[in-house]
Amino acid sequence: MASQLKPLRESVDLRHLRQIIAGLDEGVILIDPDETLLWANDAALSMHGVERLEELGRTVDEYRERFRLRYRNNHRLAADDYPIERVVAGDSFSEVVVEVSVGDDDTPRWVHQVRSLVLNDDDEGEPAMVVLVIQDVTARFEAEDRFEQSFNANPAPAVITRLADLRYVKVNQGFLDMTGHARDQVMAHTVYEIDVLREATDRELAKSRLAEGRTIPQMEAELELPGGGTKLVIVAGQPIEMSGEPCMLFTFADLEPRRSAEAALRHSEERFTRTFQMAPVPMAIGARDGHRLCEINESFSGLTGHEEATIIGRSLAEAGLWADERTRREVEQAIADGRDLRGHEVRIAAREGGHIDCLVSTVSIRIGGDDCVLWAFQDITQRKATEIELVEAIEAVMKDTRWFSRSIMDKLARLRAPQPDENGAGIDDLTPREREVLAQICRGLDDKSIARALGVSGNTVRNHVARIYSKIGVNRRTAAAAWARARGFDGEALIAGRLENGG
Template sequence: MTAAPALKSLRDSADLRHLRQIIAGLDEGVILIDPDQSILWANAAALAMHGVDAVEDLGATVDAYRAKFQLRYRNNHRLGDDDYPIERVVSGEAFSQVVVEVAVAGEDSPRWVHQVRSLVLTDDQDEPECLVLVIQDVSAQFEAEDRFEQSFNANPAPALICRLCDLKFVKVNQGFLDMTGHERDGVLARTLYDLDILAHADKRDVAKQRLCEGRTIPQMEAELDLPEGGTKLVIVAGQPIDLAEQACMLFTFADLEPRRKAETALRHSEDRFTRTFSLAPVALAIGTRDGHRLCDVNEAFTELTGYTAADIVDRPLGVVDLWETGAIQYEIEGEIAADRPIRDRELRLRLKSGQVIDGIVSSEPIQLGGEPCMLWAMRDISTRKASERELVHAIEAVMQDTSWLSRSIMEKLARIRTPQADPVGVGLDELTPREREVLALICRGLDDKSIARTLDVSGNTVRNHVARIYSKIGVNRRNAAAAWARARGFDGDSLPARHPADAASKEVAA
């Protein structure tokens, strides 16, 4: 480089001694340089910032300093010879806040980060008399920023940093890009006005006010607009931070979309369950696990027991007295308390009318609306039990007098032994009283609506009865059901006995 013009030196002057005394105890590092490019002196802080013990170790001249220490910018670009702060101050350039990384010659990794500014001391003629480098060791600050940068980028939790002075996004991590589908450059080129992450927040006014004041933004639900359309449900919160000595807001997010999808699926599932529960032809009831209190019953339950929802909902089964005896109630409650499911348990049920019937009861623990519940299923098997008792009586009669067997008994024994060979099939006594009423009205040519009005029940209840009749007698059309009834002398003009046990008792007596 071109030699500087000869200038007055402070090397052995009293001014230099006074200057050294002033700066010796400063926390900032100070290096004094003669206009002839020789290093005059450095305080202890400057020596420590270069890892040396004496001024001579810095180098006697600017060129020697440059040979001992390698400088580069924070973006890893090496400084050219003329870009060294010590060269720039010698050339008379004034500068401030220059940040460089300093490495010892021969080492690849820098040891320190220096923030440097220049100062030129002049004489009475305003000529440079001493050149000064003022150095701050900001290694700890930049190490902390580097750690924050690495942690911010590596954190899987989505995050954004917004600068408060202009509300521009200055950092975005991969978690936010993956969650939303945005491109990094597309986010960093925008402001909070362009990419308004608080637009659909449930406490938007609070968030905006806190943002203006630079205060913590509490957690709140929000919906982020996605670049490809649609939205994503999140929880967003803001925390004020300083980044590169600038006030910023760190926004963090939690993705609630899986929760929303799960809640939607659960809601749809519960809707389907509710519809199935209401329309099921089997008597169903839902109760809580705590005290077996009933929460809901379907129409089939009301048809079977006589209890409406208003009669029985929110009442414990024991209080309703649905079980025939306290022993049955105690047994059932013990099974539930032991988490043992009940499968097709034959029990005696007491109807609202006081009548006791034979039934089959099953229970299953379920979750409904996030609450543990019990699903109860009940079926009336009185007809089947009556037939079994009738068969038992018939067999007992046979055993008492084997010299004769009535035709009725022979038919029943044959039906039990080879049911598929029975040309007649199911008899009228297999139908419940209400099913026979419905069949009688079918024989008279009434449709479902007319039957519902006649019996004062809902159309859905009629359809359930018709479906059960079809299933029992093995037909799938109204004409076939009517033909089946007429073949058995049942034309609907006169209704049969209300309870199948009456007919059964008459046949055994015969």
């Protein structure tokens, strides 16, 4: 066909045509019907990385030898498919997109969008000149490549649908992993066939915005999964353009972990509530700030006499539960300082009157996002009464110790007075005179007898006894004797030594 076209040089003057197209941003290559490249503007030369027409090629064949073209799908163009060949052959086409590389280098340097133009001779109606019009769309396609790489690599689930027919045109791996769909399955459907707006919070608004190509705000939806069941997500839509076509980018946030966590938390709270209510230990739950109670169990009601109606919404102090102000301050200060109590001995007031001796324990917990305190009480009233009776019995017996051996007296004394801290004072912390007084106490002597034995005044003995009590942390003679014997000191050796020396 090229041999049948009339050469341009014989039919038209190029001078005026060159002047018209020289300053265009689009690249223009003028080709004679005999396949000679007549002229190219600066834009066309720049789009091929050359400065002169000769470098572009003097003929169609030379152009094809110097530049390699391939489609965007990486398929090489056959010789007859080159746009420059097609335009000379008389084909009419528009928006053919090709990647262009130079020589033997297979790496594309430009992306061209090419269209053809045939100028006819008005007198004879035959093609007088063919024109190749080129746009450099490299930057646009590089941006699209970067977007596609980012889109595919992004772990956040996403799909893109074409607004013209609402068919999916892209889907990333995040969406496939989240839903279990296959890529081909998604690409074969529309936005309402694989419904990304199913059960959306404001479905009608989302559908309206999609039809108008406007932003779809975030809303919850439930995607139907191919294997059955649904997945709770947040979906949002953003209008974008892909290859010149209006599209909608849908992005998702998987809320299923949150739903599972909420369900687990709800079940955990239900188990806690059942355990709390059934516990035989009196317990209550209150706010950390203000100590107002929000829940009590049956054991608490049984201990204090308070039902929910009389105490919920009130603090222990407002309900008059604390038997004295000092105890209330101690407990509330410990909670304010962030300390958990363990077996702290307190006295509380029962609603019907009387006092209850308790061991109270507290622990900080969070319920529904609020800082709370879990209270636990142990009734030790009976135990305390038994201890008091035992001490009173011991004191009554020890008023006359003639019928008891020294070992029995020591054991009774230990029951009556707890042992002081082993890390406290020791025998060596007492002065020699204090040790002499303690030795006489261990023999069971009273102050007057000790004064006679040591040859000092009764007032001096009383002062020594007071200092001994203060140092070792006791307040009774029997406790002092028990303290000394627990440390291997009964005073006999000290008294014997004193007698040998004539003391």
